[in-house]
Amino acid sequence: MTVNSTCFNERLAALKSPEFLTALTQIKRGVEREALRIKPNGALSQEPHPKALGSALTHDTITTDFSESLLEFITPPESSAAKTITQLQDVHKYTIDNIGDEQIWPLSMPCFIEDEAHIPIAYFGESNIGKMKRVYRIGLKNRYGSMMQAIAGVHFNFSFSNDFWKLWAALNGTEHSQDQTSADYFSLIRNYRRYCWIIPYLYGASPALCGSFLKGKEHALPFEKVGKGTYYMPYATSLRMSDLGYTSAEQSSLKICYNQLDNYVRLLRGAMDTPSNRFSSFSAGEGGNYQQLSRNILQIENELYSPIRPKQPTQSMEKPTDALVKRGISYIEVRALDVNPFSPIGISQTQFDFLDVFLLTCLLKPSAELDEAQLNEAKDNMNRVVLEGRKPNLVLNHNNEETSLTAWASSLFEEFEEVAKILDLANDTTRYSDAVAAEAKKVANPALTPSGVLLDELLKHDKDNGVYGLELAARYQEQMKGFDYQQTTEAMFVDAAETSLAAQADVEAADTKDFDSFIRDYFNEPLAKKTPDINQA
Numbered sequence: 001m002t003v004n005s006t007c008f009n010e011r012l013a014a015l016k017s018p019e020f021l022t023a024l025t026q027i028k029r030g031v032e033r034e035a036l037r038i039k040p041n042g043a044l045s046q047e048p049h050p051k052a053l054g055s056a057l058t059h060d061t062i063t064t065d066f067s068e069s070l071l072e073f074i075t076p077p078e079s080s081a082a083k084t085i086t087q088l089q090d091v092h093k094y095t096i097d098n099i100g101d102e103q104i105w106p107l108s109m110p111c112f113i114e115d116e117a118h119i120p121i122a123y124f125g126e127s128n129i130g131k132m133k134r135v136y137r138i139g140l141k142n143r144y145g146s147m148m149q150a151i152a153g154v155h156f157n158f159s160f161s162n163d164f165w166k167l168w169a170a171l172n173g174t175e176h177s178q179d180q181t182s183a184d185y186f187s188l189i190r191n192y193r194r195y196c197w198i199i200p201y202l203y204g205a206s207p208a209l210c211g212s213f214l215k216g217k218e219h220a221l222p223f224e225k226v227g228k229g230t231y232y233m234p235y236a237t238s239l240r241m242s243d244l245g246y247t248s249a250e251q252s253s254l255k256i257c258y259n260q261l262d263n264y265v266r267l268l269r270g271a272m273d274t275p276s277n278r279f280s281s282f283s284a285g286e287g288g289n290y291q292q293l294s295r296n297i298l299q300i301e302n303e304l305y306s307p308i309r310p311k312q313p314t315q316s317m318e319k320p321t322d323a324l325v326k327r328g329i330s331y332i333e334v335r336a337l338d339v340n341p342f343s344p345i346g347i348s349q350t351q352f353d354f355l356d357v358f359l360l361t362c363l364l365k366p367s368a369e370l371d372e373a374q375l376n377e378a379k380d381n382m383n384r385v386v387l388e389g390r391k392p393n394l395v396l397n398h399n400n401e402e403t404s405l406t407a408w409a410s411s412l413f414e415e416f417e418e419v420a421k422i423l424d425l426a427n428d429t430t431r432y433s434d435a436v437a438a439e440a441k442k443v444a445n446p447a448l449t450p451s452g453v454l455l456d457e458l459l460k461h462d463k464d465n466g467v468y469g470l471e472l473a474a475r476y477q478e479q480m481k482g483f484d485y486q487q488t489t490e491a492m493f494v495d496a497a498e499t500s501l502a503a504q505a506d507v508e509a510a511d512t513k514d515f516d517s518f519i520r521d522y523f524n525e526p527l528a529k530k531t532p533d534i535n536q537a
Contacts, residue, residue, distance in 0.1 A: 007366050008364050008365050008366065008415065011171065011364045012364055012418055012419065012422065014171050015364075015422045016422065016425070017167075019163075019167055020164070020167055020426075021422075021425060021426040022163070022426070023160070023161055023163045023164035023167055024164065024360075024422070024423060024426040024427075025079065025426050025427055026079055026160070026161035026163060026164060027079065027158070027159070027160060027161070027164075027356060028077035028078060028079050028158070028159045028161070028331070029077065029078065029081060029084055029156065029157060029158055029159075029352060029355075029356075030074070030075045030076055030077045030078065030084065030156075030157040031073075031074075031075045031084060031088060031154060031155065031156060031157070031347060032072055032073070032074050032075075032154070032155040032157070032333075033072070033073045033088065033154050033339070033345065033346045033347065034065050034070055034071065034072050034152035034153055034154070034339070035070070035071050035072075035073070035104045035105055035106075035152055035339065035346065036067070036069055036070055036071070036104070036105040036110060036150065036152060037069045037070075037071060037099060037102045037103075037104065037105075038069075038102060038103050038104070038105045038112070038473065039101070039102060039103075040101055040102075040103060040474075041112075041470075042111060042112040042466055042469070042470050042473075043112050044067075044069050044110070044112065044113055044118060044119060044150075045069045045099075045102050046069070046118070046120060047069075047102070048068060048123065049064055049068055049122075049123070050098055050099055051497075051501070052098035052494075052497060053071075053095060053098060053099075053497060054496060054497030054498070054499075054500035054501055055124075055125070055497075055500040055501050055503065055504040056122060056123075056124055057124040057125055057127070057129070057130050057133070057500075057503075057504045057507065058500040058501075058503040058504045058507065059496065059497065059500035060074065060076075060496065060500075061073065061074055061075070061091055061496065062074075062091060062094075062095065062497075064122040064124075065122065065149075065152075066121070066122060066137050066140060066141075066146070066149035066150065067119050067120055067121060067122055067146070067149065067150055068120040068121065068122045068123055069119070069120060069150075070122070070149075070150060070152065071095065071104070073088060073091045073092070073095070075087045075088060075091075077157065077159065077331070081349060081352040081353065081356075082349070083487060084352070085345070085349055085352070086486040086487050087487045087488070088345040088346075088347070089344075089345055089480075089483045089486065090483070090485050090486060090487050090488045090493075091488075091493075092104070092344065092345050092480045092483065093480050093481065093483040093485065094485075094488075094490065094493040095480075096477055096480040096481055097481065097490075103473040103474065103476075103477045104473060104476065104477070104480075105152070105469060105473060106339065106341045106344075106346075106469055106472040106473050106476055107152075107205070107206065107339060107341050107465070107469045107472075108151055108152050108153055108205065108206045108238075108240045108338040108339045109151060109206050109208075109209045109210070109213060109239065109240060109465070110147065110150040110151065110152075110210070110213065111209075111210035111212065111213070111465060111466040111469055112210065112212065112466055113147065113150065113210075113212050113213075114212050114215075116141075116145060116146040116147050117146075119146040119147070119149070119150050121134060121137045121138060121141060121146075122134065122137055124504075125504050125507075125508055126508055127504070127507045127508040127510075127511055128511050128513060128515055128518040128519075129317070129507065130504070130507070130508070131515055132293070132515075132518070132519065132522070135290045135292070135293055135519075136292075136293050136299055136300060136302075136303075137149070138290065138291060138292065139279075139282070139291065139292030139293055139299050140303070142279075142282045142291050142292055143278075143279055143282075143292065147213060151240055152339050153240065153335065153337060153338060153339065154337040154338070154339055154340070154346050154347050155333050155334065155335050155337070156333070156334040156337060156347075156351075156352075156355055157311070157331050157332070157333050157334075158331060158332055158333075158334065158355070158356075158359050159330060159331035159332070160363075165180075165181045165184065168184060168363075169184075178327065178328035179261075179328065181328060181329065182261045182310070182324075182328040182329040183260070183261070184363070185310055185329040185332060186258055186259065186260065186261065186264075186310070186329075187363065187367035188332065188359065188362045188363040188367070189258050189308055189310060189332060189362075190258050190259070190367045190368075190369070190370050191361075191362035191363070191365050191367045192307075192308050192332075192334075192359070192362045193258060193307070193308070193370065193375065193378045194370075194374075194378055195358075195362065195412060196307050196308065196336055196378075196382065197378075197381045197382045197384075197385040197389075197396065197405075198358070198385075198409060198412065199307075199334070199336040199337065199358075200237045200238035200241050200336060200338070200382070200385050200386045200389060201237055201385050201389045201390075201405070201409070201442070201443075201449065202354070202439050202442055202449065203238075203337055203338060203340065203351060203449075203450060204236075204237030204238030204240075204241070204338050204385075204386060204389065204449070204450065204451045205238070205338040205339065205340060205341050205342075205450035205451055205454055206236075206237075206238050206239045206240040206338050206451070207232050207233060207235075207236040207237060207238075207239065207451040207452075207454060207455045208226070208230050208231065208232035208233075208236075208239070208454070208455060208458060208465045209230070209231055209232075209239055209244075209465060210229060210230060210231075210464070210465055210466050211229035211230065211231055212229075213244075214231060214244075217244065219243075219244060221233060221242075221244070221387070226458050226459055226462060226463070226464070227458065227462055227463050227464030227465070227467065228464055229464060230458060230463075230464045230465040230466070232455060232458065232465075233387060233388065234388075234390075234391075234455075235387075235388040235389060235390040235391035235394075235446075236386065236387055236388065236389070236390075236451065237385060237386055237387075237389035237390060237449065237451040238336075238338050238385075238386040238389075238451070239386065239387075240338050240386075241307070241336060241338075241382065241386040242383065242386045242387055243383075251271075251297065251298075251304065251305060254267065254271055254297065254304075255267065255372060255375075256268065256271075256304070256306070258370055258375070259369040259370060261310070261324060261325075261328065261329065264310065264324075265321045265324055265325055268298070268301055268304060268321055269321055269527065271296070271297045271298040271304070272294070272296055272297070272298045272299070272300065272301065273296060274296055274297050275295055275296055275297075276295060276296055276297045279292065279295055279296075279297075280295050282295070285516060285519060288516065293519065294523070300319075300320075301319065301320040301321055302320070306335065307334070307335050307336040307382070308332060308333065308334055308335060308336070309332065309333040309335065310324065310329040310332055310333075311324075311329065311330060311331050311332065311333050312324050312326075312327050312328065312329060312330045312331075313330060317522065318528075319525070319528070321527075321528075322527065322528030323528075325527075325528045325529065325530055326528050326529075326530060332359070334355065334359075337351070338450070340450065341450065341454060341469075341472055342450060342453070344475075344476035344479045344480055349431075350434075350435045350438055350439075351435075353423075353431050353432050353434075353435035354416075354432075354435040354436060354438075354439050356423060356432065357416050357419050357420045357423060357432055357435065357436055358416065360419050360422075360423065361412075361415055361416055361419045364415075364419065365415070373400075377397050377400065380397065381396045381397060384396060385405070389405065389446075389449075389451070390446035390447075390449060390451065390452055393406075394406075396408060406443060409443045410443060413436065413439075413440050413443065416436045416439075416440075417433065417436055419432075420432035420433040420435070420436045421433060454468070
């Protein structure tokens with residue numbers, strides 16, 4: 001038995017204490033689900049964000065992402081995954097009841113978009129912060145193209161409680177503090193980067209895309225064709241996570257550090273302060289012409305494309321890096337999930353439960369610092385899996401040694417099974433072991449993966465991706481209309497919409513600066529310094 005496995009087993013055994021078991025019931029999760037509004041024929045909606053859904057600027061639950069047509073549903077952090085599921089069902093029901101004959105596109109990859117000019121950029125009103133959000137998106141359009149920005153995903157937010165971190169510090173012989181909690185979250189993040197290839201394998205659902213998505217894109221991928229105009233790769237899992245999808249070649253030179261919070265922030269700030277040769281041709285406010293917020297590699301922190309982010313809720317006008325510096329990491333945001341096309345709400349209870357197991361395992365396993373070569377190895381493994389994850393005998397690199405995906409996954413699942421037992425014990429359930437058993441079947445049989453199931457449907461019937469998406473959209477429209485409100489009422493949604501519209505009007509009325517001054521002051525704000533630790537034990 002290796003030192004690493006001994007450490008894992010000792011930590012696992014410690015979690016059986018009554019105190020740790022209680023703390024494990026305090027894990028909190030939230031979801032951000034993105035989805036395009038479409039017409040019944042599949043065309044992207046050209047209608048403004050519906051007034052019944054409130055203000056995209058100030059609504060807590062319903063907003064927009066890049067496009068005016070790209071909805072984003074946000075749930076608050078909850079300790080009950082079942083509650084989050086019903087919150088998502090409620091917001092889907094209210095939305096589908098208030099967008100006329102429009103439907104919600106059930107796939108990650110957009111379709112039926114012949115011209116990027118037909119992707120309307122989100123509008124957040126006439127306040128300075130609203131204009132800033134829009135200019136940022138105009139910058140994304142100019143930098144990467146609108147089609148890439150119309151891709152939808154699901155973000156899974158996850159946090160341990162302060163009680164858990166106190167126990168964890170005592171177990172590991174460290175002093176409980178916000179700095180230590182941040183360091184421990186980074187340990188989890190490093191292992192996530194090592195093993196996150198398993199997420200697109202298990203949950204990738206974009207092995208195919210509409211031909212319109214490829215228009216004007218240079219690539220050397222060996223696509224095959226099905227239906228009238230759908231392109232696929234036989235063993236792909238998540239083209240959304242490939243270089244064709246939501247990634248940035250410009251950022252490939254960034255060496256973002258996941259070893260310490262200070263270095264992570266320093267490098268991220270550096271990217272926002274480093275001029276980009278590629279983006280220098282776009283104006284950044286000269287003569288009042290805004291084609292982007294800045295000419296630097298990143299306009300703002302959120303432009304960094306990463307399969308995971310350390311997060312701290314921001315206060316009004318606070319930069320994300322400043323929030324991290326002042327208050328440390330509060331939660332992590334998993335960003336590698338495709339929309340689940342086999343769930344009307346884009347994610348399933350089984351996914352919640354498995355992700356709990358996976359992320360707790362990432363914390364329990366020893367996590368040495370990642371050097372550049374190891375991070376590149378992790379990126380290469382991810383790329384192999386998103387392009388050919390279901391390929392028989394696919395080989396990945398593990399600590400600079402070749403190993404089959406199946407063998408590595410099987411080894412990880414042995415650990416997942418043990419971690420699931422702990423979470424089952426803590427929550428008096430078998431859900432976690434059931435979830436791990438369900439996902440293990442996909443390792444044994446790749447045809448059971450979402451990408452395998454979806455591609456089989458297309459090939460079996462010579463069906464286009466877009467046709468299948470429309471079939472699912474119509475089916476889910478009826479299912480959503482049939483949902484009963486469980487956590488919220490229609491009246492509460494109406495009130496939230498009206499309140500958000502009033503809040504947007506207040507924000508607009510409160511502006512005292514012209515937009516040029518507002519942007520200049522935002523970027524000239526002194527960088528935040530660390531505040532005294534309020535969680536010191």
